[in-house]
Amino acid sequence: MKAGPSQEDIRRHNLGTLLRFVHLRGPASRATLAESLGLNRSTIMALTADLTAAGLVREELPRKPGRRAGRPSLVVRPESTRVYVLAFDVGVDRLVVARVGLGGVVLDRREAARSRGSDPGELLGTLVAGARSIVRKAERDAVCVGAALGFPGTVRREDHAIMFGPNLDVGELRLGEALSRRLGLGIPVSVCNDANLGALAEHERGSGVGCDDLIYLHGDVGVGGGIIARGRLLGGAEGFGGEVGHMVINPGGRPCACGSQGCLEAEVGERTLLAHADREEAPGQTGRDAVRAVVDAADRGDIVAREALHRVGTWLGLGVANLVNVFNPGLVIFGGTLRDIYLGAAAQIRSVLATSALAAPREKVRLRTAALGDDTTLVGAAEFAFAEVLADPVQVLARLRAPEDSPV
Amino acid sequence: MKAGPSQEDIRRHNLGTLLRFVHLRGPASRATLAESLGLNRSTIMALTADLTAAGLVREELPRKPGRRAGRPSLVVRPESTRVYVLAFDVGVDRLVVARVGLGGVVLDRREAARSRGSDPGELLGTLVAGARSIVRKAERDAVCVGAALGFPGTVRREDHAIMFGPNLDVGELRLGEALSRRLGLGIPVSVCNDANLGALAEHERGSGVGCDDLIYLHGDVGVGGGIIARGRLLGGAEGFGGEVGHMVINPGGRPCACGSQGCLEAEVGERTLLAHADREEAPGQTGRDAVRAVVDAADRGDIVAREALHRVGTWLGLGVANLVNVFNPGLVIFGGTLRDIYLGAAAQIRSVLATSALAAPREKVRLRTAALGDDTTLVGAAEFAFAEVLADPVQVLARLRAPEDSPV
Incomplete structure (x- = not known):
């Protein structure tokens, strides 16, 4: 039984909710945000200012000015090319790695066939090579805010260990840890069952909205x-x-x-x-x-x-x-x-x-x-990877942008 | 996507959380409440004062004084005999009606055998008679804050209509509405699937705590x-x-x-x-x-x-x-x-x-x-009936105590 949240909890929640709104529904005017989130415009302004300062959104004049007289309401857009995640999708026959920007834009992707007899080492090598190649192409000031991998098997939530999967006989497989280490981006790689990710993706961006x-x-x-x-x-x-x-x-x-x-x-x-x-x-x-x-x-x-x-x-x-x-x-x-x-x-x-x-x-x-067709599980991995930054946007980004100052 | 709660939402939530704590875990000192709910003692005092004024709890000196020097922390107790719900349990062979006090105390109960061929009218009559008999025995200033009925069938959440059940061939059965009307206590009778209530009861008070x-x-x-x-x-x-x-x-x-x-x-x-x-x-x-x-x-x-x-x-x-x-x-x-x-x-x-x-x-x-043995589903019905007052204690009680002033 938990007591209600503190003011700081609420601010964090509201920052996340606003960011989540433009991430899932696309650019929105301050007026739309105020109405949709049930907050007044001055609160929206303050939240947007914080998210802008953190480099998560930017405000722009609307491309098509509205009909109403007076100043048009600024449009809040996610910083899709500057803030991204890495999404990994391990299918039985296919591997995909993608760089997905805030807002759900697939910025870059690599695919490879997977042979059914391939071992975890070979799998890891292909994923690392794909990820390195797309990270290299990212803009110089872009920041990777998360990474997640979908796997067709049973995954323990606590430590992301893969317990059971088809064509896999290796006990507990810690693919996320290995991938994170090899990538060296300083971010953990979450692992989740692929069908669970498919459900997430279809619920947020597909047939299940x-x-x-x-x-x-x-x-x-x-x-x-x-x-x-x-x-x-x-x-x-x-x-x-x-x-x-x-x-x-x-x-x-x-x-x-x-x-x-x-x-x-x-x-x-x-x-x-x-x-x-x-x-x-x-x-x-x-x-x-x-x-x-x-x-x-x-x-x-x-x-x-x-x-x-x-x-x-x-x-x-x-x-x-x-x-x-x-x-x-x-x-x-x-x-x-x-x-x-x-x-x-x-x-x-x-x-x-x-x-x-x-x-x-x-x-x-x-x-x-x-x-979402063949990309359902991939999109789910991206959404899973975005979860942390959407839950606490400013803090997560501050940590990622200044890793040398943070306590290890 | 909803923005964070208002100050008033938080107060309501905290009132509910405190009341829920003493309802499920029994009387607790202000010190225990402060620690368990993560709130400071002045907040606990203010919340307790509101709940006391509403007649939901009372504060007492502890029966066994603590060993620490100084004033002992007051103990907050639910007003078990003054605030109660009616719980109905329709089994295939047995009917039970109980008056259950805040804190989960079964204050009074009536049981009757049910013959398998009995029709909804006969069922209703038995339940009404049982309920009237135990309501009559309640203390004069006691207030009934809710009523719920467990039924071995499929129940639609929206309107509590029973869609399907064993030994039942009557289309949609609106037992809750009929029962509420016949009782004339001015409170609705919620209907819920009995096994769902069993899960609730075992989770809150049984093997599943x-x-x-x-x-x-x-x-x-x-x-x-x-x-x-x-x-x-x-x-x-x-x-x-x-x-x-x-x-x-x-x-x-x-x-x-x-x-x-x-x-x-x-x-x-x-x-x-x-x-x-x-x-x-x-x-x-x-x-x-x-x-x-x-x-x-x-x-x-x-x-x-x-x-x-x-x-x-x-x-x-x-x-x-x-x-x-x-x-x-x-x-x-x-x-x-x-x-x-x-x-x-x-x-x-x-x-x-x-x-x-x-x-x-x-x-x-x-x-x-x-x-909880044979009372699992009955206890679940009581918990279900308490849900509303636990979610918004002061407002619900104010409405029930002054029905003639409330808009109909």
């Missing part, structure tokens, strides 16, 4: 989930929450990489779809392209592909029904390869939902695809 | 669930969240009251346990007593009862494993008839959990029984 209770389902080779409840990511006691891919929906069903059987992932994952479609052994046929090929074939009338998609859609529908009953989400969003599967099997998924979910939570739930 | 991510599983004739995430009840978009009893864990399995098949409720509910134990047809054999009889028989070595409990325990373990993967709770609490089933089948439940849940979220999860 305005919906505070949603579920994001992400298909890579496995199936991950991210749950937004009351507007925040549901992490559970240690940050492992959202592992909906390992909800058993078919006891005694297909074996799963986790050691169990009949998990959602085992019934609807990439390998299962390809196996049902008799495409398991085709050379080079893995990943999103392979899943898309099955969906396309089904669309063209290929009977085997249709049947495969129907089977996978049935199990996916059952998984969604369970989640609808348990969470009563306003929205379920399909991303990664599940985006394609959903587009190919929507009717089947809806049909199972109709018979297996309770009427009350089913009636208003909407099913959607990820609006 | 101190654990902010927990799952409460409640067995009556059906199986309900309540989820606490980050210390708050997870309701979802419309308040239907937590219906874990209708998570399908055995596709094509036993038919469920909801129309689906193989739901957790269908595999572990009372009827299924009794059917497996060949006790389905025994006269008078329903409810908690019947479940306890099976568990007792198994304990005495009855083979059929043992086998029945083993089967139910296996499915319950699978359900728990799914919830552990999806939520990463710190604690799973078994209440109602599931308390007995857990006690009889703990080994089996843990064994399934070990094979079906991911290692990471499984390692630290604890399994416990409801500390």
Whole structure:
């Protein structure tokens, strides 16, 4: 039980709220900010002055002057090229590193294919090389305010250790620490489950804007989930929450990489779809392209592909029904390869939902695809990396700008 | 995005926090309050003065004077007999109405058996009679600050309408409104799913104190669930969240009251346990007593009862494993008839959990029984009813004490 905040807490909160507003919604006039945040204009002026002095925003005359007489309200813009984060997205088949400016602008990016047998050392090397190359291109006075990495596995919140992941058999993997050390930028690299980041991204910038209770389902080779409840990511006691891919929906069903059987992932994952479609052994046929090929074939009338998609859609529908009953989400969003599967099997998924979910939570739930497409998890990593500076903008920036003065 | 609170918001919050502290933890000295709430003693004095003037707490000299020299710190006590709520608990077989004082003291209670075929009108009549009888016994200057009812069904948050429940086929049932009208106390009666209330109660006063991510599983004739995430009840978009009893864990399995098949409720509910134990047809054999009889028989070595409990325990373990993967709770609490089933089948439940849940979220999860026993859902209803006065103590009480002056 905590007592109310101090004046200083409130100022910090308001600074963060204003910065968050222009970060997520774009440049805004002082008048708009005053109205949207419920603060008077003199408070907005004072907050903006602090954020400007810290180099986080700048004020400009509006590009299109308003119609009202008198002085136009100044527009507050995020300093997108001067304040940035590094976002890392580790997919099963693809690695992406991006420099993302305040306001969510992807300023620069590097992509590399990832071979499924690659070891953590090789992975680390590729990420470091990509990051160095894009940091070098940043403006000379730009400051990196955070870094985060999305990983398709189970990540402990406390120390960002990766506990379990596909094609990974190394015990606890401390990828964030290693990456931070190798980059030498003096900032930690947060690590988070990729589907959790996808949920964050879709909630803040995608299909889920305005919906505070949603579920994001992400298909890579496995199936991950991210749950937004009351507007925040549901992490559970240690940050492992959202592992909906390992909800058993078919006891005694297909074996799963986790050691169990009949998990959602085992019934609807990439390998299962390809196996049902008799495409398991085709050379080079893995990943999103392979899943898309099955969906396309089904669309063209290929009977085997249709049947495969129907089977996978049935199990996916059952998984969604369970989640609808348990969470009563306003929205379920399909991303990664599940985006394609959903587009190919929507009717089947809806049909199972109709018979297996309770009427009350089913009636208003909407099913959607990820609006951010293949960048959903990357955008989520960027948002995760921005979290600290958005929570306490001036202090974080002061610390980063004068590292030699700060106590270590 | 909301700006920080005003001074008045903070005062209200602090009043609520202080009152909540003595409500949940019992009488406390000003010194303890100052330390626990992180406020200085003059602020505590001012807050206590306001709460005292409102008749919510009183200050007394400590019963056992401390060892320190000087004036002893006054002890702040909740006005338990003068400020109360009405708590209604509708079980499948039992109805309870209680008058619960600030501080959580059950001041008075009435219980009645409920026949399974009873209609909403009969139910309402029993509840009204019970409530009237205990309100009449309240002290003359006592004030009822809230009322809430727990119901074993799906309840819409917005208007407290009951959408679905066992032995109920009446469309949307507005039991709260009807009850409030019949009672004529000028207070609304909130309605909430019983298992949700159980979660609240165990989190605030039971096995879950101190654990902010927990799952409460409640067995009556059906199986309900309540989820606490980050210390708050997870309701979802419309308040239907937590219906874990209708998570399908055995596709094509036993038919469920909801129309689906193989739901957790269908595999572990009372009827299924009794059917497996060949006790389905025994006269008078329903409810908690019947479940306890099976568990007792198994304990005495009855083979059929043992086998029945083993089967139910296996499915319950699978359900728990799914919830552990999806939520990463710190604690799973078994209440109602599931308390007995857990006690009889703990080994089996843990064994399934070990094979079906991911290692990471499984390692630290604890399994416990409801500390509040058969009163878990009743206590939850009382806590739910206290919520409003705890959020804004002085204003709520002022409104209730002067109803003739308030605008209608």
